Amino acid sequence: MSQKLSACTSILIGKKASRDGSIMIGRNEDAKAAWPKRLVVHARGEMPSQFVSKDTKLELTLPKISARYTATPEWTDKYGLFEEAGINEYGVAMSATESAYSNDLVLGYDPLVKEGLNEEAMVTVVLPYVKTAREGVQRLGELVAKYGTGETNGILFADDDEAWYLETGAGHYWVAQRIPDDCYAVVANQLAIQEIDFNDPDNFMYHPGIQEFVEKNHLNPHPGTFNFRQIFGTADRSDAVYSEPRVWYGHQMFSPKAAQNEQPEAADLPFLMKPERKLSIFDAQAYLGSHYEGTPFDPIGTGSDEEKHRYRPISLAKTQEAHILQTSRASKNSIHWIAMGVANESTFVPFFSNINDTPAPYKRGKLPAQLNSAYWIFKHASVLVDSHLHDFLPMLRDVQKDCNAKAIAMIQATDEKAAGLAGAKLTNYLTRQSENFATDVLNAYRQLSLELITKMTDYCPLNFNTDENL
Template identity: 75%
Template sequence: MANKLSACTSILIGKGASIDGTIMIGRNEDAKAAWPKHMVVHQHGEMPTHFISKETKLELDLPADSARYTATPEWTDKAGIFEEDGINEYDVAMSATESAYSNSLVLGYDPLVEHGLNEEAMVTVVLPYIKTAREGVQRLGNLIAKYGTGETNGVLFADNDEAWYFESGAGHYWVAQRIPDDSYAVVANQLAIQEIDFTDSDNFMFHPGIQEFVDKHNLNPDPTTFNFRKIFGTADRSDAVYSEPRVWIGHQMFSPKQATDETPESTELPFLMKPDRKLSIFDAQRYLSNHYEGTEFDPIGTGKSGHKYRPISLAKTQESHILQMNRPGANIHWLAMGVAAESTYVPFFNGITDVPAPYKRGKLPAQLNSAYWIFKHAGVLVDSHLHDFLPLLREVQKERNSAAIEMIAKTDREVKTMTGNSRASYLTMQSSGYAIDTLNAYKKLALALITKMTDYCELNFKTDENL
């Protein structure tokens, strides 16, 4: 369990499973409770042609022409950039990574590579150089096959047509599966992809030598099929309390009619599910903000099992994002700084040229001119008297969510006739306006909470009410 503290939770939704025909891929980036993030927009042609990883020392020559893209780097690059998520100018989205774990037998024959391509560099060396989600899968797969990786990871890709989930299963071997249009997937720190159909190139991609590798070393416990999860993954007690419950709650949220026999510790939970109803952007947000509310496992609830399982939304979340594609206007990079359950997802349209200054800031120690710290500040104040203050936070979140939909609908109407610089300027103005308004709402909330807390001090004395 000690090795599983830095981890994430992911969701992928096909366009036929969504209420509005959009494709959504999203993830919580979890590492440390106070580890700031910020947002950047890399301009076209900005990236260097030679890359050196600060973490693994891997060196790569990169194409001369790099696309514009959004990203959310770490506050410090001492251990690497960790750009994590973004959408490029060709409307390709990428989120990296969902940490996972390979079994010892597989790693004995294909060990992890000390100087390979890891999470910290994946977005940086892939997203600026691809024009489709499939190209993203292939580029990442080729890089890992050639240079290796020091981690077992899942990576999300999407464009305006399809979503893909990529998994590396050892030092060099990988597979990827297309999310069917009518389905969704939720993933929680386990290798998730199951049956591979090597004859179906429309829905599967893979390392060309993976079958030979598995056969040569007798790695398949059931040679009648090729189940990637069972061949390369783990299934131990830590999975049962750390990973599987987060998949279970997703199925309970979106497919309760199909998931009646599932339990939080079920070991055979399917990778792909069809929802019982069409899913909205707020459903994706609710999943990434979930902490088992409404069940006995809610850590802030009244049940006796409140800390039995690792929740989806927790104090260690640095940022949460949903990349919404195939939209009628501009695609959207939704970003919630800090703990998703205590934050608000801010919509940044693809095509913006910049983000407001507070979203570009974020350092240690805390600074209240940073979006990350403004959201965290309100969150820790709510935490101090949770049951008194949570309703006030929920009021702000509800108002901001409604305002987001109103702003997006207006923007969609206006940009239909816009092109070039005027379109980019308008998208930037609309995104920035909402982002700043949301920060102001959280600043106002923080001041209201401080005001209410002034009489909570233990240095109080209840005198006769007539005195």
């Protein structure tokens, strides 16, 4: 668990690319099929002044004042916190990380740092201490430059104005690019950022010594340009079957005309794309819950056995949780959407970021399974559906559609009433609304599981067409 490599899929959507003007950053956190996650709220000032990583033993002195923020830690901190995603009281959203790989040449000159700052600690030591997305990029970049990192990662940031994507390319070097307001990006376990414009500080940030490092060590295969992906990343056969098809599929979903000539295994797929229609929260959810539907590569589709297992899907059994952090909303009430377990078989539940608590089941989760935990309640329904997928999937879809529609209605009603509230009254109201709706969704999944169990009773192999008159 100390390295969640070969995992996760991310999406970033600019405010002019969305239907409602909101910014969305989201990711599937993929590691193990049974590894519970929790959703918690850290109170303002809760964080200690000293941080020691259980993963790398890195020790950091933290700022005195920490902001309130939501987070999704693991069920155990044995291997580190892995808080993964959250929104702080200033409206800054952060998701960490999208695992990637650096090439051997780069790592020869700047090796990964075993005792550095890794995924498990990034949200914890950055999100409580920044007031804008740019500050988040700068703080994380400075920490990586100073202490190094033991992994190659992509990190998502957003606030009410903009979204940023930061990538670490070696032990200490990093770059970040602002997502244009009218664009989106999908990323899948591969360094994604391409051309860097060092004369455009509005849209690019980077390690101050990265140009000198690359030039000194003759790392650039195309002098005269600075393509971060080509200089620091990989483009081998594993990328072609593991990473690139997921990016290709996102482009097919949102930019089918522009991407009509793209191939699933292409190594030069663009990082930034303009959607051919405005995207909604459900579009972002659909991408994170997708598995190549409508193509021969769908693992539960109609392709050949070889086709169905050719590419790694976006939504898969090893997803622990999926999240979409939605900022820049008209009401200024940011939302932390979370789907526990497999995104395709779960429901994204909206939690307003300005809350002071979450329901008890969302704070629970252990091994072995316990059905008083939100993670396991969603997973329970999921595995029951899996047992007879084609028979039971329609029942799950009905529950998902009902919950989705009710989520939008709840958010609209809450925004309207919240407009007249402030301070503690606003926080308490948003907390109550979030908790009530999250509880209703859990109850819907509990009921679904009972209905599935009832139907499964007649699937026992010890069965026979008996005479009901006997």
